Amino acid sequence: MPLNLRELSAKEDLLAPGHRLCAGCTESIVVRQVLLAIQEPVVVACATGCLEIGTSPFPFTSWRVPWIHVAFENAAAVISGVETAQRSLVRQGKLPDRPVRFLAFGGDGATYDIGLQWLSGALERGHHFTYICLNNEAYMNTGIQRSSATPRGGWTTTSPVGKVIPGKREPRKDITAIMAAHNIPYVAQATPHGWKDLMTKVRKAVAVDGPSFINVLSPCTRGWRHELDEGIELSKLAVDTCIWPLFEVESGVWKLSHRPSRKKPILEWIKSQGRFSHLLRPENQHLVEELQVEVDHDWEKLLRRCDAGGPL
Amino acid sequence: MTQTRVMKDTLATSPRVVALNGASLVAEAIRQTDPDVVAAYPITPQTILMEAFSQMVADGRVRTELVTVESEHAAMSVLIGACAAGARVQSATSGAGLAFMWELLWCASGMRLPIVMHLVSRSLSAPLNILGDHSDVMGARDTGWVQLFAEDGQEAYDNALQAVRIAEHPEVLLPVMSAQDGFSISHSVERAEVLPDELVRSFIGTYAPAHSLLDIERPATFGANDDRQFFALHKRQQYEAMERALGVVSAVGQEYGDLTGRSYGLLEAYRLKDAELAVVLMGSAAGAARAAVDKLRAARVPAGLLKLRLYRPFPAAAVAQALAGKRAVAALDRSAIFGAQGGALFLDVCSALATHGAAPRMLSYVYGLGGRDTVPSHVEQVFRDLEAVAREEPALPAQRFLGLD
Numbered sequence: 001m002p003l004n005l006r007e008l009s010a011k012e013d014l015l016a017p018g019h020r021l022c023a024g025c026t027e028s029i030v031v032r033q034v035l036l037a038i039q040e041p042v043v044v045a046c047a048t049g050c051l052e053i054g055t056s057p058f059p060f061t062s063w064r065v066p067w068i069h070v071a072f073e074n075a076a077a078v079i080s081g082v083e084t085a086q087r088s089l090v091r092q093g094k095l096p097d098r099p100v101r102f103l104a105f106g107g108d109g110a111t112y113d114i115g116l117q118w119l120s121g122a123l124e125r126g127h128h129f130t131y132i133c134l135n136n137e138a139y140m141n142t143g144i145q146r147s148s149a150t151p152r153g154g155w156t157t158t159s160p161v162g163k164v165i166p167g168k169r170e171p172r173k174d175i176t177a178i179m180a181a182h183n184i185p186y187v188a189q190a191t192p193h194g195w196k197d198l199m200t201k202v203r204k205a206v207a208v209d210g211p212s213f214i215n216v217l218s219p220c221t222r223g224w225r226h227e228l229d230e231g232i233e234l235s236k237l238a239v240d241t242c243i244w245p246l247f248e249v250e251s252g253v254w255k256l257s258h259r260p261s262r263k264k265p266i267l268e269w270i271k272s273q274g275r276f277s278h279l280l281r282p283e284n285q286h287l288v289e290e291l292q293v294e295v296d297h298d299w300e301k302l303l304r305r306c307d308a309g310g311p312l
Numbered sequence: 313m314t315q316t317r318v319m320k321d322t323l324a325t326s327p328r329v330v331a332l333n334g335a336s337l338v339a340e341a342i343r344q345t346d347p348d349v350v351a352a353y354p355i356t357p358q359t360i361l362m363e364a365f366s367q368m369v370a371d372g373r374v375r376t377e378l379v380t381v382e383s384e385h386a387a388m389s390v391l392i393g394a395c396a397a398g399a400r401v402q403s404a405t406s407g408a409g410l411a412f413m414w415e416l417l418w419c420a421s422g423m424r425l426p427i428v429m430h431l432v433s434r435s436l437s438a439p440l441n442i443l444g445d446h447s448d449v450m451g452a453r454d455t456g457w458v459q460l461f462a463e464d465g466q467e468a469y470d471n472a473l474q475a476v477r478i479a480e481h482p483e484v485l486l487p488v489m490s491a492q493d494g495f496s497i498s499h500s501v502e503r504a505e506v507l508p509d510e511l512v513r514s515f516i517g518t519y520a521p522a523h524s525l526l527d528i529e530r531p532a533t534f535g536a537n538d539d540r541q542f543f544a545l546h547k548r549q550q551y552e553a554m555e556r557a558l559g560v561v562s563a564v565g566q567e568y569g570d571l572t573g574r575s576y577g578l579l580e581a582y583r584l585k586d587a588e589l590a591v592v593l594m595g596s597a598a599g600a601a602r603a604a605v606d607k608l609r610a611a612r613v614p615a616g617l618l619k620l621r622l623y624r625p626f627p628a629a630a631v632a633q634a635l636a637g638k639r640a641v642a643a644l645d646r647s648a649i650f651g652a653q654g655g656a657l658f659l660d661v662c663s664a665l666a667t668h669g670a671a672p673r674m675l676s677y678v679y680g681l682g683g684r685d686t687v688p689s690h691v692e693q694v695f696r697d698l699e700a701v702a703r704e705e706p707a708l709p710a711q712r713f714l715g716l717d
């Protein structure tokens with residue numbers, strides 16, 4: 001099936017409406033795009049977090065595909081067990097051999113922090129599954145606490161803005177590069193506004209023979225302090241300011257997916273969300289400048305990695 | 313070569329007599345049950361069990377997919393995923409490994425997944441100590457797993473096979489932990505009988521779960537979240553399944569006896585019927601206790617032993633019945649509950665007796681911590697203490713430490 005809106009709109013949504021995610025949440029948008037992109041049957045494992053809580057309140061479920069949740073940190077290990085069961089049962093002739101795609105969803109807390117060991121182990125073992133990080137840059141389900149994905153300077157309830165400390169002091173962990181360093185066949189970054197880019201990446205990810213990882217920036221109206229209808233625009237702004245570049249790493253080869261025609265200043269990003277409002281105070285001016293230096297440095301590093309000398 | 317051919321010919325009909333340690337016997341049981349997925353992580357004293365099984369995988373003697381995970385927590389995560397996907401799954405661990413799994417032990421039982429885990433029991437740090445005691449098992453006693461204890465390698469092997477049947481029984485559908493004492497069983501070579509593969513295969517049958525993640529046409533949601541309306545209802549269902557396990561453990565033990573000549577109940581009484589003084593315990597110390605009972609009986613002391621095979625669900629009625637009319641009873645725990653009035657087994661025995669209207673004098677002993685030896689003379693001391701309290705002599709401290717006091 002080609003990736004065009006006419007074909008896609010005719011396909012059944014595998015995440016049913018009526019779930020309990022917040023109005024304006026982009027996690028469900030990402031999940032629906034992911035499920036629409038995949039053409040084979042899928043089994044999903046979900047880490048504890050907003051998506052899990054919002055879609056599985058007993059006796060209801062939003063999932064029209066087989067789905068499992070066990071705990072916060074171990075979705076990658078759980079899906080590796082499901083995938084192993086499939087391999088074992090098919091090899092023994094106990095199940096018919098047909099292509100099934102195995103997916104795990106985890107928030108940034110589940111992925112960058114508490115679940116990193118389980119994810120790393122599952123990648124190293126080479127299970128055939130795709131891990132998708134729904135990165136809203138904090139622990140949102142438990143009330144907007146900082147994670148190692150929270151950007152420097154960001155306000156959260158555990159990195160609050162106080163009289164002496166202006167929000168989170170540490171920079172983000174570069175988890176996508178850490179995933180790429182596992183030398184798995186496919187790693188990418190994406191956003192929900194670039195639906196075609198995201199869905200193409202999902203198709204590539206599930207097609208490779210081995211583990212794959214996609215880090216999807218997922219704006220959160222509650223945590224980022226923006227209007228309900230701004231999530232998609234913000235995900236575009238993240239790409240245009242180069243704070244969230246779109247790229248993929250296919251068999252170790254880094255490739256930029258999109259180069260903004262004009263790189264927007266980080267100040268536009270900061271101005272767009274309440275979690276950064278304190279950075280606009282005069283005494284925090286230097287923090288904005290430092291953030292710009294950081295973004296520029298990371299962007300240059302990425303360009304070097306992608307060896308993107310010519311036009312893309 | 314000739315030897316293996318001869319063995320193969322006799323396999324189908326009669327048991328094989330072997331000299332193996334407990335760990336190897338359970339590795340053999342895992343091979344014979346041929347699980348679809350095994351996931352495990354090394355920890356002493358479980359290591360030799362998984363090394364033996366890994367060799368069986370490497371030699372193509374099983375059809376199992378072995379997942380060599382990066383931690384015990386991941387091992388249990390893999391098994392939960394695989395079991396929910398319709399696979400028959402097993403693992404083995406010890407001490408800190410079981411403690412690391414603790415969060416997921418509740419997930420496995422709450423999701424009603426018939427996972428089988430072989431435990432080679434070990435103490436918990438600190439201080440670090442790799443030797444046997446029951447701290448790990450007792451740390452998991454409230455996690456909703458059926459818990460079986462073995463006295464020797466033969467029982468560990470027999471329990472391992474029965475665990476599959478108990479877990480998968482439609483009236484139960486709960487995970488089962490089959491424990492053997494670290495080193496004293498796992499590393500001790502004993503004579504044992506191993507069943508023919510065919511007999512094991514027919515005894516455990518095939519596994520056909522009602523729901524599976526790989527049933528693509530009937531998508532099911534596993535591990536939904538409950539609000540206050542449903543959570544307690546689900547937990548009561550789980551409690552009731554655990555109670556039904558009592559009958560299933562008995563029935564499976566009986567059926568196993570019909571096949572092998574080794575019947576198993578919930579507990580085993582030794583010279584207990586006419587005893588006035590009784591010791592209750594679980595695991596490998598039963599041997600020392602039997603020797604003590606025999607010696608005291610020869611000296612006309614009315615001593616008897618009650619060995620529990622099943623600890624969870626706790627066979628309260630059977631325990632109360634076995635101990636009815638005794639004058640004094642001592643429970644021997646191979647783990648301590650700091651600040652409690654006795655060990656876990658002691659508290660369970662007390663509550664069983666109290667709720668069934670019996671009131672013997674009760675003593676609690678902690679023994680064998682961190683691999684400390686327990687010999688017949690220690691148990692004889694327990695019986696002498698029981699004699700004293702039965703004569704209404706001054707009460708002893710609530711918690712005694714066997715061999716240390």
Ligand SMILES: Cc1ncc(C[n+]2csc(CCOP(=O)(O)OP(=O)(O)O)c2C)c(N)n1
Pocket residue numbers: 048049050051072073106107108109110111134136138139140141142147
């Ligand atoms: C072992 C453990 N520690 C902590 C928690 C509490 N907890 C549940 S969800 C969550 C945060 C989830 O954050 P994230 O992974 O970023 O996903 P989000 O909800 O933001 O989508 C936390 C801290 C837990 N369930 N389990």
